[in-house]
Amino acid sequence: METWAGFGSAIASFMFLFAMVKQYFPYQLQAYFTAYTTKIVSFVYPYIQITIPEYRERMKRSDAFSAVEAYLSSSCSQRARKLKADIGKDSSSMLVTMDDNEEVVDEFRGAKIWWYSSKKAPKTNIISWYPGGDERRLYRLTFHKRQRDLIVNSYLGHVLKEGRAVRVKNRQRKLFTNNPSRDWNGSKKSTWSHVVFEHPSTFDTLAMHPDRKKDLIDDLTAFRNSKDYYAKIGKAWKRGYLLFGPPGTGKSTMIAAIANFLDYDVYDLELTAVENNTELRKLFINTTGKSIIVIEDIDCSLDLTGKRKSKKKTDSDEDAEEKKLPPGMDDKEENSKVTLSGLLNFIDGLWSACGGERIIMFTTNHIEKLDPALIRRGRMDKHIEMSYCGxxxxxxxxxxxxxxxxxxxxxxxxxxxxxxxxxxxxxxxxxxxxxxxxxxxxxxxxxxxxxxxxxxxxxxxxxxxxxxxxxxxxxxxxx
Known part of the structure; x- marks a missing residue:
């Protein structure tokens, strides 16, 4: 009892000394004092703490914080006594996680980890225009110092991977379309605009022969689980699908079924709104992983059939072609400088390796009109004929x-x-x-x-x- 009383007295004296130093001594001396006292405490306190703040910089939420929040909602919230629920950004369901000032315990390979959710109130009454400016939320994990290597090298990566998987599973999937380049400037403008993707098509409702359907499902599953394999063979983690067949055979419906099966976003690329190859590359690098990039009716999207003509066009030829413009196609669309070469680089050039887990899909009613270089294996890896109803x-x-x-x-x-x-x-x-x-x-x-x-x-x-x-x-x- 006397030992504990002495220990308590020592702590009280230390706290009094720390308050005196903080109030009356210069900032540099305070820093030295804090550093040395931390070293002294480490000899008697064998635990290490890692703090993960909500905002790493102004107006930007930390991806690490969001991943931890999702991980804890899935793995540890069952053990928390105080919970809170909210709809996260781009989420399709409620995210239930532990409330502020709550602690849960996690285990990883025999190590015990304590997670603590905290919120810091502002020091002043100044009104901030930035998110999180009025309060600072954070997660703090505590573990024994002998588990340092396990936590830093393995556990944190595990938390990040699982948390991101939970976010992907709960997110609202989106259907994107590219904006004209004239709308790319401005604070609220972007290369893509989107709506929530809620197409009901699935493989169960897809009118297709069961054997061909199973073959496609197996191919998609193998692609989704082959990140390490693609890295091993030195290929970008992407795959091309060409859907061809008469109108009404279900090409667009199949795209929706694939998106629902893989839980991917869909980017519907309208080539006639793209002015040149540079814009095409910019559109690609602004897509995200776990997505399907679709160009429908590729044979009708500009002159990309690869007719490498050597003869110059005469004025009469140009006038004849001008008269054959499809309804609704203006001069800007006709004069688009997107080339076959630019599209080939978009599919499997150097820029196609920016990011991963993407599927590129073309649809066409007339496969014979497409340049062989556009649909060869390696670009369009799998050709799927959408035939008449059997x-x-x-x-x-x-x-x-x-x-x-x-x-x-x-x-x-x-x-x-x-x-x-x-x-x-x-x-x-x-x-x-x-x-x-x-x-x-x-x-x-x-x-x-x-x-x-x-x-x-x-x-x-x-x-x-x-x-x-x-x-x-x-x-x-x-x-």
Missing amino acids: FEAFKVLAKNYLDVEDHHLFDAIKKLLEEVSITPADVAENLMPKSVEERKNPNICFGNLIKALELAKAAAAKVEASSKEESSCSVDDGP
Whole structure:
């Protein structure tokens, strides 16, 4: 008892001495005193503290603080007695973490770590215009000094990795589109603008043959988990997909399904709004990881078909081309200086290695119009043909639209699908119930589809007969 009394008296004397030094001695002497007293305390106090403040500089929240907050919300909040909940920035769910002045204990490889959440009140009553200027929140972790190497070299990296994973999982995914370069200047302007991405398409609802669907899912999963492998083989962590096929075969729907499966943002790049290759590079470096960069209808986005013409255009050729401009395309879009070479560098040049975990996707209705250099393996690594609706794809649509997995009309529909080319979009339109009665009676919808298939079959037969007749006439008229 006398020992503890003596120890308490020593601490009281030390605190009195520290207050005297702080009040009456110069700042330099205060610093020396603080440094030496810290060394003395370290001999009897075997614990080390690391502080992680909320703001590292004015108007900029610390990424480390956000990662720790997310990590603690996932791993340690169950053990806290006082909690607080809020919707974090770009988050789609409530973030529940420990309240201010609360402490939780974490364990890592046998080491015990104490996390403490604190908030410092301002020293003056001055009003600050900066976030966090009126108060300073921070996290402090405490651990035994013999665990220094484990905490500094392993645990902090573990916290950062897990915290970022939680933030990605809880964030609101976004659909971006590029702004015209004239809007890039200004405090609130940026290269991209966005809305919340809430497309409902998934692989479960995608009308596609199950084997091809599984192959694509396996490929996407392998890409997502291959960061170390890509680094090992010396390639940028990205992958290219080319979706090609007739209109209405579900190319845009597949992009949404892939984004939902991987939990990636989507950047919808409109090439006609990009004036030159420099702007294209700037747009790329302003995208984030875990994203899909999409150029839809690449064959229609400027003259990127790679027709390396050597003959100069005449005035009459230029006038003819000017008359063929698509509706809505003005001179600025036509005169865009984005080149095939610039786009190739965008896909797999040096700039493509800025960042990682990106997927680049092209869609086209006419793959034959694209330059082979644009779609070769290594740029567009996987070519996916979006074909007409087959029977397996039809069964997916029947389950989605009518909740029917088997029906006596399936045999007739299967036979017609083998004879007629019809897109999944057309099949879905015929399966869509137009009334409550049709929703309750799938026979009506299946009957509508059979009628549509029979009409399409008759139209195709008529076209084929007409073509044969024209061929026959041309032969008869010959010399």
